Amino acid sequence: MKIMTIYPLAALRAFALHSLKLDTPNGSEPPASLDSVYETIDHLGAVQIDTLQMVARAHYLTIWSRHGDYDRSLFDRLAFDPPERRIFEGWQHAACYIPAHEYRYQMPQQRSLRESPSNWYTRWLNDIHHKETVDFVRERIQREGALRVSDFERGDHPPGAWWNWRPAKVALEYLFAFGDLMIANRVKFQRAYDLTERLLPAWVDKSEPTAEERDRFWLERGAKALGISLPRNPADYTWMKLTKARPLLADLLRNGILREVQGETLAGVQTLLVHRDQVEGLERAASGEIRPQRTTFLNPFDNLWWAQGRDEAFWGFRQRLEAYTPAPKRIYGYFSLPILHKDRLVGRFDPKMERKTGLLRLKAMHLEPGVAPDDELTADVATAMRDFLQFHEAKNLVIEASNPPEFGEKLARAL
Secondary structure, three states: OOOOOEEOHHHHHHHHHHHOOOOOOOOOOOOOOHHHHHHHHHHHOOEEOOOOOOOOOHHHHHHHHHHOOOOOHHHHHHHHOHHHOOEEEEEOOOEEEEEHHHHHHHHHHHHHHHHOOOHHHHHHHOOHHHHHHHHHHHHHHHHHOOEOHHHOOOOOOOOOOOOOHHHHHHHHHHHHHHOOEEEEEEEOOEEEEEEHHHHOOOOOOOOOOOHHHHHHHHHHHHHHHHOOEOOOHHHHOOOOOHHHHHHHHHHHHHOOOEEEEEEEEOOEEEEEEEEHHHHHHHHHHHOOOOOOOOEEEOOOOOHHHHOOOHHHHHHOOOOOOOOOOOHHHOOOOOOOEEEEEOOEEEEEEEEEEEOOOOEEEEEEEEEOOOOOOOHHHHHHHHHHHHHHHHHOOOOEEEEOOEEOHHHHHHHHHHO
């Protein structure tokens, strides 16, 4: 009789963090380079973009969590500098920066939108002036190069057409969604759009896969990035509907590409998924060869949270973004950042970078129930916080509230 292996919780946590590049000791890597930042993005498969900026924007923070202090211009060069362009803005888990060699997997959705646009867009195009707007926007970009919404001002319109900023924005967004345009740059975070044919590197494979080939690729991509996951998580990684994902996941299991294993979670022993290319890594984690040593802070859009329910099953931690929660109902704060300490999620804090004064204000800090603010934890969080301050070019730090109070006091002394 074959004895079933049940992987312990410690191994699950270690391998999950290792797979997302969140396990290396602080300061153990050389300074980030253009290639190492790209390798991290490529390894993760995508890095989410978000407009919130209480501190550095989410995509910059995702890289900081794994590399520590680095030059943000490295990221921008990968996205916007023609000789270095290796990533692009597209849709994967959400609005993301994605490796350019995976551009072809955007194409089935672009085709679908072109051939069957939304009812709203079809109604919008029924206005003859809106059809002229789309042509006018495309022609101006063809003639002038990359343009922003703000470059289309009231009064600048094709003859006879009513015009203001909104039709231009609609036209730009749909031309972007259809694949006619890409993002050439961002100026104060405003998109500048240019023709895809001018921006997409010549070396990129432009052969269009079928929608099913894309979905299979993305499910495998998610499983690899997550390392070890709940059965639904490979679909979560791309926000794929489970009704679509289930038969594809079943087929990947039948063909041995994904494998079921048993793991000890906080909810008991559960059936989990691992990609066949990752089995050796899971065994290394089970043997103790992989041991997370990093202390860092994670933004609310970090790839770790793309696996729904895994934070609670593996760590007993429920990730919350409360930016859109009414202030009286918030528990942790507007934009709280979870604290990862080795293989545990130990707390979170709500930061605000006051850029004019160089002050980083922590409006609240919370340790998780049962987490003691011992000397080791305090020292490791202080190390990460010093790096966080340097990354933001912050001159001072204020901790307004802490739960428990002694953690904030000890941290302030350590800094």
